Amino acid sequence: MLNISGIHEGFVLDHIQAGMSLSIYHDLKLDKLDCAVAIIKNAKSNKMGKKDIIKVECPIDALDLDILGFIDHNITVNIIKGDRIVDKKVLQLPKQVRNVIKCKNPRCITSIEQGLDQIFVLTDEENEVYRCKYCEETYKNTARKR
């Protein structure tokens, strides 16, 4: 059994789809934070078979977790303060995501316009469809849907 010490203040991101933790590490820009981060890969899970977990020791306002809802809203976010779980955040699909993914349509204005944010808008909540705000190209992320 692998033991990783508890955290005093920060987050535990649980039930991450196995293999996705490194991508989430980058999407949350954890590499830019000067804090302790533990990535646990392929941990045993009754629900999922195996899963990844990320523990982050940081002030609880240091991270923008909205993007997690876009990546995988089934992730469990435990908020830790004073060495114990004080809240569990329920993730939702954000209405729009900015500068997280790039439009792959070579005919889209985002491919040439300087300083233009990459914005994707949730157009079909049921089927988790996001479309580029400018050219309406669909973003397909099979990893996001479980």
Place this chain on the structure above:
Amino acid sequence: MRHLMSPLDLSIEELDDLLNLANDIEKNPQKYAHVCDGKKLATCFYEPSTRTRLSFEAAMLNLGGSVLGFSSADSSSASKGESVSDTMRVISCYADIAAIRHPKEGAALVASQKSLIPVINAGDGGHQHPTQTLTDLLTIRSLRGELGNLTIGLCGDLKFGRTVHSLINALIRYENVRFVLISPEELRVPDYIREDVLEKNHIPYEEVERLEYAMPNLDVLYMTRVQKERFFNEDDYIRMKDFYILNKEKMKLAKPDMLVLHPLPRVNEISVDVDDDPRAAYFKQAQYGVYVRMALILTLLRWKGDLTC
């Protein structure tokens, strides 16, 4: 202040008002001959266009306004690397309203975000061409009396034709509209139109390969061009190219009051011998394009508060 990026930016009520205004302009052109005196339209065309640009310019001149602009990216600051956003910000200082055509999809939306004046999307790549759709709707409504209770055949390149996609999206908002989609296998409407637009909204449609089969039931036939380069192999093109050429013979199969529309330019998909048929409405359609653009310019300037009439 509002812009026009897609035909669906207008509610059905707003669209009705716009088409009513266009019909009034058609009947009483003198009444509108000076309503835009002193106003300027900027036509910002980053790619060549004949009909759309001249139609916009004719519309503004008919309203008493004047026009300025450029007709290719080479003759604009885009050739120096200026962004669409910056160009439109500057043009906002020179004109009262702008029409923009750009080869990149979403360019008009980018232009509108920093613009101080209403922006009309005059075509953004293969994405939207809302004033063509408004033209199509005005033509159908003026010549048939209504936009509902209609069987419309869309023929030719239904895969890449943005005018077809826009028209389907606009017409499904009306009662009892049925579509007959006439195209070769390679050029069928994209899945998202079939699934997300037609099936999701329970709109009746059928897909056929031969124009002759569909003709007898149509109230409107909307022709588009089938380009050779869209086919995967030349044999298929040769086998099918004549299916999609409308001629006098095929017109004999149609209802006596069926309308033939085409966004133009026509190459050979409608034989010139059809032009004299009273059901051929594609040149009238070009005239309606001027009326609807006049109505649109007026409406957007009114909404901005620039016109009191």
